[in-house]
Amino acid sequence: MMHSFPGTAVAQVSGAPPAALATMQISGRAFEEGLQEGDRFQLRAFIWSLEGAAQPILGPDVSLFEPGCVARFGRGVQCAHLLVVGNAYVLETFDTSSPDLVGHDAFRLAGEVWRIYFDPAPNGTRSFEDLASFEKGDPVAVYKVREFATADPVADLVLARNDQELINSTPFTLKGVTVDFKNVAPRLMGLGHARVPQPDPNPQPIPTDEPPFQSGPGFFLLHTAISGTFSAVQSK
Numbered sequence: 624m625m626h627s628f629p630g631t632a633v634a635q636v637s638g639a640p641p642a643a644l645a646t647m648q649i650s651g652r653a654f655e656e657g658l659q660e661g662d663r664f665q666l667r668a669f670i671w672s673l674e675g676a677a678q679p680i681l682g683p684d685v686s687l688f689e690p691g692c693v694a695r696f697g698r699g700v701q702c703a704h705l706l707v708v709g710n711a712y713v714l715e716t717f718d719t720s721s722p723d724l725v726g727h728d729a730f731r732l733a734g735e736v737w738r739i740y741f742d743p744a745p746n747g748t749r750s751f752e753d754l755a756s757f758e759k760g761d762p763v764a765v766y767k768v769r770e771f772a773t774a775d776p777v778a779d780l781v782l783a784r785n786d787q788e789l790i791n792s793t794p795f796t797l798k799g800v801t802v803d804f805k806n807v808a809p810r811l812m813g814l815g816h817a818r819v820p821q822p823d824p825n826p827q828p829i830p831t832d833e834p835p836f837q838s839g840p841g842f843f844l845l846h847t848a849i850s851g852t853f854s855a856v857q858s859k
Contacts, residue, residue, distance in 0.1 A: 644855035645680055645807040648672035649707055651700065651850075652751040654827050654843035655820050658774075660716055663829055663836050664732065665843060666709035667751050669700050670739070673807075680807055681800045689745045696747035703749075704742055704797055706757045711735035711770060712835055728774040734835030735768035737787060739804065741795040754830060764792040764804035766811065779819050783851065787811040808855040815851030 651668025671687055673680045681687075692702035700706075714733035719726030741763045742749075749756035770785035792804040826842035 644675075644809075644857060646672075646674045646852065646854045647808070647811075648674075649815075649851055649853065650848075651707065653817060653820070653847050653849045654823070655845040655847075656829060656841055656843055657845065658713070658716065658728070658730070658820065660713050661838070663712045663838075663841065663843075664710070665754075665827075665829075666707060666737070666849065667754065667757055668707040668709075668849065669703035670705035670707065671703065673705070673802075675807075680802060681798055685798050685800075687797075692745050692747050700751060701747045701749045702745045704745065706740040706742060706749075707737055708740070708754070708757050709735065709737040709768065710833055710836060711768070725777050728776065730772045730774070732768075732770040732772070735770055735785075736790075736834065737766040737768050738762040739764040739766075741797070743795075743797070752825065752827065754827070761793065763795045764808070765790045774819050776819055781817040781819060781847070781849075783813075783815040783817070783849075785811075785813045785815075787813065787853070808853075810856050811853045812856055813851050813853035815849055817847045817849035820845035820847040 647670050649668045649670050651666060654665045656662040679685055687704050688698050688702045689704060696702055711732040712734050713730055715731040718728045739762055740757060740759060742759060766787040767790055768785050768787045770783060772781055772783040774781045789805055789809050794801050794803040823844060823846040826844050829836050829841045829843060831837055831840055
């Protein structure tokens with residue numbers, strides 16, 4: 624298997640010149656049941672940049688936020704066209720501390736799946752605390768994810784790394800351009816950063832009807848802000 628990085632392969636995007644494989648920027652929130660083995664995590668985020676080799680996938684200066692919504696409610700998750708929901712649980716965790724040095728807490732996640740949703744007409748009502756506002760319609764892309772993270776409690780910093788493989792996708796059209804993630808992002812490699820999770824004053828119920836959360840009822844007791852960059856690679 625060989626991998627080529629963005630700019631070395633061409634994907635077909637109708638309604639615009641051919642664009643190279645994508646690099647995406649996302650921002651959002653992570654919600655955690657806890658930080659121990661078996662605890663469940665959920666990502667709720669939005670994509671705010673979808674770049675090709677020489678220009679954005681959707682064309683120069685095309686925003687991934689709905690302009691009318693932005694004029695009324697400001698730029699942010701409430702007006703984003705592309706939403707991300709990711710579910711996982713902690714498979715393994717350990718720390719590298721010793722009596723003379725504070726180490727890192729490491730996490731290996733499992734059962735992780737990311738879903739990307741397309742909202743053609745955001746109306747400003749979406750919020751990170753309202754899961755249903757992210758999950759409208761069917762996903763336009765579903766990825767199987769392998770993820771690893773390390774937390775530095777001294778620096779209050781979490782670094783996450785993941786490898787995502789597309790399971791299925793459905794084309795969507797925005798600003799006259801039709802995009803299919805199987806062409807622009809068949810596989811993604813990502814790097815994210817966040818602060819160490821802190822208690823959520825309004826814990827979110829865990830959606831036990833979504834895999835891999837079927838182990839029983841519970842709440843996401845922690846939350847944190849998170850952002851990341853995800854670059855597509857081509858498997859051959």
